[in-house]
Amino acid sequence: MDSEALEIRQHLARFPPFEGLTDALLDLVAESVDVAYFKAGSEILEREQTIDALYYIRSGAVEVYRRGGALLNRLEEGDIFGHFSLLRNHRVHFPVKAIEDTLVYLVPDEIFRRLGTEDEQFADFVELDRPRLQSAVEKRGGDAGLATTRVRKLISRPPVMVDASVTVRDAATRMTASHATSVLVLGEEDGNPRYAVTAPEGTQACLLGVLTDADFRSRVVAEGKPPETPVSEIVQGPPTTIQSDETLQEAMLCMLRNNLQHLPVLHRRTPVGVLHISDIIRHQTHTSLYLVERIFSQGSPQALARLLPDVREAFVRMVEEGADSQVIGSALSTIGRSFTRRLLELGEAELGPPPVPYCFMALGSMARNEQTIVTDQDNALVLDDSFDPARHDEYFAALGQFVSDGLAACGYSYCTGGIMATNREWRQPLRVWREYFIDWIGQPTPERLLHSSIFFDLDSVSGEEAFVVALQDLVAERAPRSPLFLAAMARNAGNRTPPLGFFRNFVMEKDGKQNNTINVKRRGTAPMTDLIRVHALACGSTAQNSFDRLNDIARTDLLPSGVSDRIRYALELISMLRIRHQAIDLQRDHPPTNSIEPENISPAERHNLKDAFQLLSDAQKFLQFRYPIPARRS
Incomplete structure (x- = not known):
């Protein structure tokens, strides 16, 4: 790949929907694009013009217009346009004009369609199957529980490991110093790959078994063995182990089948910890x-x-x-x-x-x-x-x-x-x-x-x-x-606007401690719940939860078809972004807040967040239209 194609590839790989492509598909796109330049003020696409490529903005900014000439959107570096026309009849529906000197990459139609066929994430993004916000929300859905949680989540410290020649006194001393309830016993490699492991110093060894507190009681103290007894005479094998990427459900079944309290955990051939049955119980009880x-x-x-x-x-x-x-x-x-x-x-x-x-x-x-x-x-x-x-x-x-x-x-x-x-x-x-x-x-x-x-x-x-x-x-x-009440509530619901600037850039907070951040509660979830509340009040809903209210609203004609679902996806996306950043703050021992720094989220998240904020902005404007101040009677 020549240097120009490599530069194109590196830029595409930073932004959705290209960032998730396989290396082979990304190489294909980079080697097939054409490059075009448009001066500020020039028309890029005119209505009913034939279109045969996807447009990707390398630098600059453009405006997209509706049929009647009203502004539909402003796009910038990393954004795409023209995909709706390619998916329909190859005729431009929304004219596009450069508002800055703009450099674009043109992805040929045949490559565009191949990407949509071979990569589900790309297809979702360009709305081959479902809207982008819906795709983003559904993609991050998960299932909490034993069946999906990996064993490695419960491993917080490395295992205590001793050589088979160590005495039971020394092994017990090591366990006590480490506040451990078990010790892994290693011996010379015996040629059996099933029990071969990598010792702490990097040498190859054989995992002979696990010694636990119960073993020291029953096999040493109860049998009167001296403290100088080598652990090799106490340990019983062969050991049962589990890989760190197995699920807790599999670990639990393994321990039940083999009547185990302790289960050595390996990452490939390296021991990384010992799982105790109480770890799983404790994990399940933190609910x-x-x-x-x-x-x-x-x-x-x-x-x-x-x-x-x-x-x-x-x-x-x-x-x-x-x-x-x-x-x-x-x-x-x-x-x-x-x-x-x-x-x-x-x-x-x-x-x-x-x-x-x-x-x-x-x-x-x-x-x-x-x-x-x-x-x-x-x-x-x-x-x-x-x-x-x-x-x-x-x-x-x-x-x-x-x-x-x-x-x-x-x-x-x-x-x-x-x-x-x-x-x-x-x-x-x-x-x-x-x-x-x-x-x-x-x-x-x-x-x-x-x-x-x-x-x-x-x-x-x-x-x-x-x-x-x-x-x-x-x-x-x-x-x-009470139309006057609804109109007053609607006016208040539009007071807190989403943080999008003239060019669809994020508008940052400028209040000292949270400088250059976005308060996603004040500028996102709060105005979203405000506007949902107004529609819920208008339809007589007694639901309190915003998602339940949207269900009631969807059964009326207060909103155009499909808008309730789009609001739902936008609210979920903004809410989860807020929640995930609060969790990150806690994991870093920082006080959790409602603010995020846009540079700390991925390009895909930034694009999805802009979509959600744009939908919020449109929904707020519709609110003023839907609940006007009643005219006074003369």
């Missing part, structure tokens, strides 16, 4: 269900706070095992609700039984079952209508403070806006809450609703659930019949 059980067994807020590392470990594990945002959000919300319920139990035990019935109400992400590891507390108390402030409020103020302080200790920071049960305004009887919602819906302005939108994500955590159900039903009944 949200196990955590919930532990939460309800704690006897104080201080004991609950000590579970924070376990919550974070469970979160990281779910991310590593490929759980999607709905699974993770639901699990973390369940954990958060469990902390809240246990704190309420402890609070009542300390303060005595409540003087009147109540419901502790979750708001925001917990109500939507969409919590991440970075979250604050948004909650309120709905009290029975028999509530008398003079006689009862002291109790509920103390209960709210007890729970709020306990949640803060468990990692749920105080709400900076004061939306907590500690605030008397949000500690009211049901009749007052009904008045709140009737007032918000009946006399709305964007300003009044700016800080109360969170109250339209509400769910019961503990207590009289019927109180919160009554409020949900009230909202579902009144909101669809």
Whole structure:
């Protein structure tokens, strides 16, 4: 391959959909492309022009236009265009104009079609089968559990290994110093490839077997053998081993079949660890269900706070095992609700039984079952209508403070806006809450609703659930019949715009600590849930989770066909990017945040993220069209 083709190959390999091609296909593309140059302001493709190549932008920028002349998209280095026309009738549907001096690579149609035939990832990207966002979301789906988790995930330290000539005293001393419960015994290679391994010094040896704590008790102490006995006289073989890339399910079956507590783990021929049956049990118990059980067994807020590392470990594990945002959000919300319920139990035990019935109400992400590891507390108390402030409020103020302080200790920071049960305004009887919602819906302005939108994500955590159900039903009944309310909510939903600049570049935060980053909650998931909420209110949905709301919206004619699905994929992609970066922060012992640095994500992720942000931007514009401010009657 000549130097020019090599340079083309290296550039293509950095961007989707070429980055995932095999070396052979990538070489084929690089050796077959033509190069074209367009000056700023020149037409690249005109409507109805015949097209016979895929266009790839090497440098510069272009604009793509709709049929009526409106701007459709701006593309830059690494983007492609012309593929829709190639997939249809080889006629240009969307004209393209250079807005900077632009260099493009032209991939011939026959090569383009071969790539679509031979590489599924390429086909997905150019929409041969399904939209790009859908493909990106479905591709990263996974299945958490024994059947998919590799043994190497549980190996945290190398095995203790000794030569067969070592005495049992020395072997026991080595085990004690390493806090190990077993030792691998190596001998001279005996020619049997099944038991041949690579010793720590790089020499070849034979794995004779494993000595465990139980072996020292039963074969040394119980039989009265002296400490100077060589381990070769104690160890029993041949050993059973497993490769590090096998699944935990296979490891578990192997240990059960052979009645083993310890299983040596090899990477090819090198021992890398010893798996104990308790490792698998411990791994399986680091789940949200196990955590919930532990939460309800704690006897104080201080004991609950000590579970924070376990919550974070469970979160990281779910991310590593490929759980999607709905699974993770639901699990973390369940954990958060469990902390809240246990704190309420402890609070009542300390303060005595409540003087009147109540419901502790979750708001925001917990109500939507969409919590991440970075979250604050948004909650309120709905009290029975028999509530008398003079006689009862002291109790509920103390209960709210007890729970709020306990949640803060468990990692749920105080709400900076004061939306907590500690605030008397949000500690009211049901009749007052009904008045709140009737007032918000009946006399709305964007300003009044700016800080109360969170109250339209509400769910019961503990207590009289019927109180919160009554409020949900009230909202579902009144909101669809209140166009001014929907218009005001729609205006607020457009306040937080996605971080895309004029040329479809990312717009970075400029606020000091998070400088040159993107806050994917503030600029992504939050405005996405805002606009979904508006459509859900308009159709009378009582669902709280954003994905469940989209299901209800899809059954109406509020959105054009297919848009609900595209919003779903965009929300999932942005949510998982946020979640994965929080997990990375934790693994690096950094405080997790909602911010990402675009240069730390792959070119494919950057392109997909731009697509998701562009869809969010379009959905926000449609929101203003769908819910206009009603004309005043004269």
